[in-house]
Amino acid sequence: MAVPSDPITVEMLPELLQGDNKVKLAGLDVDGMLRGKVVSKKKFLSIAKEGFGFCSVIFGWDMHDLLYTKELKISNKENGYRDLIAIPDMNSFRRIPWEDNIPFFLVSFFDPDSMAPVCADPRGLLKTTVDKLKEKGYNAMAGIEFEFFQFKAPSDSSSSAASYMRNNIPHDIPPLTEGMFGYSITRPTLNKEYYYDVFDTCAKFKCDLEGWHTESGPGVYEAALEFGQISEMADRASLFKYTVKSVANKYGITPSFMAKPKHGLPGCSGHTHVSVVDKDGKNLLFRETKDENAKYPDIAHLSDLGRHFLAGLLEGLPDVMPLLAPNINSYKRLVENFWAPVTVSWGLEHRAASIRLIAPPTSKPGATRFEVRVPGADVNSHFVMAAILALGWRGVEKKLEIPIPPLGKGQEVGSTDDKGARLAKNLKEATERFMRKDSIAREVFGDDFVEHYGGSRNHEIRLWDEAVTDWELKRYLETV
Numbered sequence: 001m002a003v004p005s006d007p008i009t010v011e012m013l014p015e016l017l018q019g020d021n022k023v024k025l026a027g028l029d030v031d032g033m034l035r036g037k038v039v040s041k042k043k044f045l046s047i048a049k050e051g052f053g054f055c056s057v058i059f060g061w062d063m064h065d066l067l068y069t070k071e072l073k074i075s076n077k078e079n080g081y082r083d084l085i086a087i088p089d090m091n092s093f094r095r096i097p098w099e100d101n102i103p104f105f106l107v108s109f110f111d112p113d114s115m116a117p118v119c120a121d122p123r124g125l126l127k128t129t130v131d132k133l134k135e136k137g138y139n140a141m142a143g144i145e146f147e148f149f150q151f152k153a154p155s156d157s158s159s160s161a162a163s164y165m166r167n168n169i170p171h172d173i174p175p176l177t178e179g180m181f182g183y184s185i186t187r188p189t190l191n192k193e194y195y196y197d198v199f200d201t202c203a204k205f206k207c208d209l210e211g212w213h214t215e216s217g218p219g220v221y222e223a224a225l226e227f228g229q230i231s232e233m234a235d236r237a238s239l240f241k242y243t244v245k246s247v248a249n250k251y252g253i254t255p256s257f258m259a260k261p262k263h264g265l266p267g268c269s270g271h272t273h274v275s276v277v278d279k280d281g282k283n284l285l286f287r288e289t290k291d292e293n294a295k296y297p298d299i300a301h302l303s304d305l306g307r308h309f310l311a312g313l314l315e316g317l318p319d320v321m322p323l324l325a326p327n328i329n330s331y332k333r334l335v336e337n338f339w340a341p342v343t344v345s346w347g348l349e350h351r352a353a354s355i356r357l358i359a360p361p362t363s364k365p366g367a368t369r370f371e372v373r374v375p376g377a378d379v380n381s382h383f384v385m386a387a388i389l390a391l392g393w394r395g396v397e398k399k400l401e402i403p404i405p406p407l408g409k410g411q412e413v414g415s416t417d418d419k420g421a422r423l424a425k426n427l428k429e430a431t432e433r434f435m436r437k438d439s440i441a442r443e444v445f446g447d448d449f450v451e452h453y454g455g456s457r458n459h460e461i462r463l464w465d466e467a468v469t470d471w472e473l474k475r476y477l478e479t480v
Contacts, residue, residue, distance in 0.1 A: 024037075027108065031062065032122065034238065051088070062456070126230070148221060151175055152219075197247050237381035268377035286366070308396045310395070320440070322454070323434075323441075324374045324384055329378065344420035345407050394444055431454055435451070
């Protein structure tokens with residue numbers, strides 16, 4: 001049965017699922033990992049409206065199911081790792097084409113006592129942020145581009161790429177294709193069944209791609225997801241990763257959304273585009289009449305709302321870095337001279353700055369938007385989009401002024417022309433700023449979220465501090 005185009009209600013479910021006997025459900029943890037289960041249709045119909053119990057431990061452990069070093073408020077021994085209430089989102093319905101079209105719904109998590117959204121639920125955090133705009137009659141649109149490496153176990157190996165990496169030096173695993181060739185129209189033909197399967201399956205699973213091509217790097221592809229309403233876009237970003245990994249399995253391919261899988265090569269971005277619209281979908285960042293007296297030529301076509309939004313982004317960016325660069329490895333990408341932003345910086349069509357303003361005269365008025373280029377492919381897109389929207393809207397509400405001049409086309413990030421502060425160089429530095437008492441993150445997201453998410457990042461830092469790496473062994477084992 002086709003997926004209806006109109007909003008789905010609980011009352012429609014018996015007919016919608018008439019030929020099914022089971023349903024797949026999933027929610028997101030703080031690392032952006034989908035956590036879920038399959039339930040019988042009878043069970044699903046009984047819980048579709050009021051929800052069901054879902055173990056809170058998914059907010060009490062990391063991406064490898066290791067309990068956090070320090071127990072956090074949502075899920076811990078004291079509360080018995082109690083259940084949260086998971087409520088299916090009817091409008092997230094789609095069918096999974098590689099699993100015999102089993103019906104699938106995303107869920108959101110709620111506190112069982114207050115029924116308030118769980119502060120650390122990525123979907124809930126973004127919804128709460130979007131609702132602030134909706135109160136004023138506004139909404140937001142978004143898009144995202146993911147770059148990612150793909151690996152394949154050697155042809156003489158009987159194991160998968162993932163198991164090969166567990167039993168061998170990770171750097172020995174070969175990429176899907178060799179060499180550097182962005183925008184190649186021939187290299188995808190080497191794995192054309194996989195290449196086109198990903199594109200077609202994304203369309204069937206309602207996470208459509210606008211663009212799909214090779215990026216510069218061995219075995220690197222880039223996917224631009226179809227632009228859409230920001231909450232739906234974040235869902236589709238998460239489901240895109242799920243789709244790619246699922247499709248890749250049958251070809252013996254392992255996609256990696258790490259920010260920096262290979263030393264000496266550029267990392268993998270998760271560039272995120274955001275614009276603000278009114279109830280009729282009109283872009284509110286565009287200035288109807290060019291401002292001939294604009295402080296900077298770059299903003300001559302940017303509305304007052306857009307200028308305040310940009311100011312909010314620039315002021316708050318350093319305080320939300322753990323949301324945009326969430327892992328230890330994220331900061332391996334954010335280094336000088338590797339096509340990644342390292343400072344609080346912006347500019348019209350400036351592809352090295354943290355924030356690229358896309359506006360006339362180089363774009364259509366309706367396409368005016370901000371591209372935040374700090375995130376890598378490893379991000380939880382719900383958190384990234386919530387951060388961009390929350391910071392920008394704070395700038396609008398406070399009528400903030402743009403604090404630094406733009407970078408010109410010939411001016412480099414980190415040069416003497418760049419007046420912006422250096423962004424955090426590692427997760428520890430970023431998390432300390434995120435969690436400090438007067439952090440803008442606390443102002444826009446509240447203490448509960450900052451304490452939980454910051455605690456989860458401190459767990460990552462603790463594990464890294466205790467780790468002994470291959471680099472250390474190679475450098476010191478025989479010399480110290």
